[in-house]
Amino acid sequence: MKFISKYRKHRFARPLLLLFSLCALGFTFSVATAAPSSNSMAADARSTLIEEGQQIFLKGCSSCHGLNAEGAGVGPSLIGVGAASVDFQVATGRMPMQDMSQQAMRKAPVYDEEEVAALAAYVASLAPGPRAYTNEEIKWERDGNTAEGGELFRNNCAMCHNFAGQGGALTQGKYAPTVMGVEPRHIYEAMITGPQAMPVFSDKTITPAEKLSIIKWIKSAESEPSLGGAPLGRVGPVTEGLLVWTLGLGLLIGIAVWLTAKSR
């Protein structure tokens, strides 16, 4: 370090040092505020998405779920529910709720797919939770097994959703909705998040492959033609009894009246 000790008292030393320091400072600053590279651009878009999601959340959800999704008297905390829950609840129109009834019902979604993604990103940013899926990721047609799915459905799902997936009643006005006409990703997300009255079916209870089989069985039941004639709602013997007492006996008694009518 002879060089430094030799010239440190040089008359140009101070201005040079000042110049060097200013340059260093300027460079650091310019690096810190420079236009982002390709890698940091994704991170930034993500933070914008989260920002956007937060804005939607503040407008549409915070009155029940709290300003920081910490939950309030009416709505539960959303910290840790993950993107899967948001995608299921919002993209099927269940959230935001229309009224404070027992259960949020399925309706036309309020937010479009992009807004749902933003909301999901925001909620997922609060704490880790199950991620959302796309329909393309759920490869039920390739990996599912209908018969096995039927067994699994009858074992795990039919007690609430009915043997043909038509839905059924639960206590106090809650109900299991029909699983007909539901997008595969939403069926999958429902199983992993357990929305509303539904329990969570973790990957240990029902493996991902088995979940695909269940979806395949549901899709097969959905597209199965009504083999015996009018399906009568596929809700079991109640509608059959109704038909017998109205149309069946109605016709028979009507004809008995006709047979015994006096000719005038």
Added chain:
Amino acid sequence: MTARERIAGNVANYVDERTGAAAWLKKNLNKVFPDHWSFMLGEIALYSFIILLLSGTFLTFWFDPSMRHVVYEGSYQPLKDVEMSAAYASTLHISFDVRGGLLMRQIHHWAALIFVAAIVVHLLRVFFTGAFRKPREFNWILGVALLTLAIVEGFLGYSLPDDLLSGTGIRIAHAIIQSIPVVGTYLSFFAFGGAFPGEVFIPRIYIVHVLLLPGIFLALITVHLMLVWYQKHTQYPGPGRTEKNVVGYPLMPVYMAKAGGFFFIVFGITAFLGAVASINPLWLYGPYTPGQISAGSQPDWYMGWLDGLVRMSPPLETYLFGKTISWNILIPGLIIPGIIFTGMALYPFIESWITGDKREHHLLDRPRNVPNRTALGAMSLTFMVIAMINGGNDIIATHFDLTINQIMWFSRIGIIVLPPLAFVITKRICLSLQRKDRELVLHGRETGRLVMLPHGEFIEVHEELSPAKKFALTQHEQPAAIELVKEDARGVLNPKGIRAKIQARLSSANAENIAKPTAAEVKELESGHH
């Protein structure tokens, strides 16, 4: 005489000389039946039974009543390679791989629902018109027995395919058997050959379903019809109709044609239902395993009331001397049905005790003229309908946006409050209809024609009823109440005591009627009619 007539005559003569059938046929083919639509309700039941025999026989050709484990290899893909019982597999085979099998299965099931429904409406007709009165009490009891057996037979048939729904029904039947105090467990072991589900109940209920019960049905139906034949048919009152005659058409040719034609119509409607409406789509239910259950598991309609009673019963259970008694199953599952069916069977005797009427009756009552009986019928029906509604509470809840709890509480309260209310309302309606009849006989029918009299007064012209109509409205007799005899002339207390008191009280309620117009009143009005 043409050649053909001669040959026919010779054949008939040949048969007659050896059997003596001509005289018997002549007498019976001329037998007269009264004409009314409500007399054909029992026929619907009879014809459905024949349809059940025919379609059921078809099904037995392929059905395998066994609980042997098989792996399904038939043509219904969603159940491919699923393990199931041979009973379920063979039912799937009938449905998908036997030509016409699904249609026959559906016809069989629809016919079963129509069979029980027709028995019920037939029974209601007999009840509300008083056709069960002397001398027809035994036939009434036979009818109640047939209804009970029909419900059991239907339930066994529903249980045979061993699908998820029928297995659930069997499970509930098993629970009801177990609820019998002390012997319930032993009885259930006896019936199921061990613990539920075991391996024997499908073969057992099969033989009861296809052999024992149909045999009993045939015997009871035969006796039921022979009694109708022997006692002659009842008829509605009207001019020329008495307790000693039957007004109507002869069996040959009129009723041969009507009844024969009606059989084909019943068959046609059943086949139509079987062709266009799905019933018991058991391939969707899947095979039965005790670990599974479906939401909306219901019995067929004729068991719906029983299910509804069980569903509404509060969770009562006692634990006595080391034995658990499940009142919540025992009361709705056995005690209440027992009371209902026993009461129904004994009703003719109860009514004749109340009215003190021991005479024969072949002329039917118009329901309004016996307000108490009609009100009792409406009360029982209300009870059954509420129980039935609760049996479908989950389906009603999802389809009408209600909660199961609301429906259950409606049923719990309603089943106690509404039947008595129905009694009172029906009785009042009957009495009002009697008033209307009285008004009609005395003042005629309102024509709606207004006439202005010369002095400016407006009157509505009433049209007098025909004598036939007047007769029909006034021919019935109105019962007098039985006087309560506290002590006889010599001061001895009536030995019947409280029974006499109850009888007198019920009888005076039964005698509550609007006085029908007397001949004197009619005559007086006829002489100076406005």
